[in-house]
Amino acid sequence: MIGKKFIFAASTCAFQIEGGRNLGGRTDSIWDEFTKRNFFIPPLGKATREINSIALASDFYSKYKTDARIMKRMGLQGFVYNMDWTRIFPKNSSDFNPEGIKFYDDVFKTLTEKGIKPIPILYHWDTPMWAEIQGGFENRDVIEWFRNYVRIVFRFLGKYSDLSFVNDENSTFTLNGYLSDYYPPAKNNKTAFAKAIHHLNLSAAIAKEEFELAKVAGYIAEDARLGIDHDWTPPHQYQEGDEAAVVKYNQWFKNFFLDPNLKGTYPEVFFQWLKDEEIDLTITDQDLTLLLKNRLDLIGWNYYRPCYITSDENVDDLKMLRQKSHTFFVSGFKQVFPKDIEYTKWNWIIDPSMLATGAEILWKEY
Known part of the structure; x- marks a missing residue:
């Protein structure tokens, strides 16, 4: 547009x-x-x-x-x-x-x-x-x-x-x-x-x-x-009580990959992760100034599918799932694959429902 x-x-x-x-x-x-x-x-x-x-x-x-x-x-x-x-x-x-x-x-x-x-x-x-x-x-x-x-x-x-x-x-x-x-x-x-x-x-x-x-x-x-251009996969909350898991998922898979070039900063979860993992990376004040002064103008969003997110403390109920859950490089959430929805042969969910909703979320935030 x-x-x-x-x-x-x-x-x-x-x-x-x-x-x-x-x-x-x-x-x-x-x-x-x-x-x-x-x-x-x-x-x-x-x-x-x-x-x-x-x-x-x-x-x-x-x-x-x-x-x-x-x-x-x-x-x-x-x-x-x-x-x-x-x-x-x-x-x-x-x-x-x-x-x-x-x-x-x-x-x-x-x-x-x-x-x-x-x-x-x-x-x-x-x-x-x-x-x-x-x-x-x-x-x-x-x-x-x-x-x-x-x-x-x-x-x-x-x-x-x-x-x-x-x-x-x-x-x-x-x-x-x-x-x-x-x-x-x-x-x-x-x-x-x-x-x-x-x-x-x-x-x-x-x-x-x-x-x-x-x-x-x-x-x-x-x-x-x-x-x-970003390929954020918008989350559905899998079950009641998963609100915090969805928030944390979005902090990493939406904000972490968009905020630096659209807001000029990183979400706090990234700085905490660097500290927790003892990773040797220096992000200088000059780096943050460069990001802030040169923010990009727009988002290109590649929508492939949504995902279902739950707390990683929840035990998989394989009677309700297509396969074991998928964990990420950070804790607090995981992706689950409900049985009662449609998938491609590559296990990609077939679901257009989050296309308009996801676009509105991005528009409101950025």
Whole structure:
């Protein structure tokens, strides 16, 4: 929504469809390395994880003009696209790749000519390997590496859209990549998680700072907006007495991932967790000032499903549940899976009921 105007759009990311991984001067990201090392195609009809080659994918790299014509015939008015940092900075933090910029310029120009608004997202989990080798988002230097990247994007591509996002689903990326080995960089370490999420937040603030400078320079429209995209799963209270569990769940899965870039601060539960876990992370007054001065303009919310939350002190009644409950990296609440509702084969609840309610909750708070 821009004002009262609704944009009917589709969304995807470079990792999922682009292909051309070794073309146009591009080098590997952490997802190239991860998919090569963990390649796995499940048996036909088995609902389990597939880790396929991304070398070709849907070949958007070669077929974007055809895809744009299809989008126009479909009546799409916008295209949300998670760009590839590695295509633009394939070797280091300072030397950008003209071929990478030209590719995205061609894509955005083609979309614009078809009446489709490009809505870029700057980062979607695919840290360049050159950056990861130096520590990736655990290394505070990533903030300046990211600054150089967004500065180039705004300079050359900012003219195409008045709506952009910095990050996409920081929660899924950091929980699965830094508190687990399910996604790259597969750290499974609490300190790595804390550093990564803090540096992601600071990188978004830096992006906002550069976004406003790009407006002054005339690269971006004065009324353009920059947001953060989040995949908060809104909770249902499972049973009477679970109010406190739901509150704590939201403090972590809503406020923890949105407050830094929309309010300029962290919820108190994060500072307490750092202390309880004895995690070596310094959040300076300068960091908090940077966040506060460079708050983002809007939320992109990816609604997949709701969840049912109860206190983690409650014992599972497997007669009433589809499976055992899911616990989190913090205590006080857990997710349960009631039997009497509909699920996908991946155990995702099929329930649109929280779409409007969740949007209203976000609107009222932010």
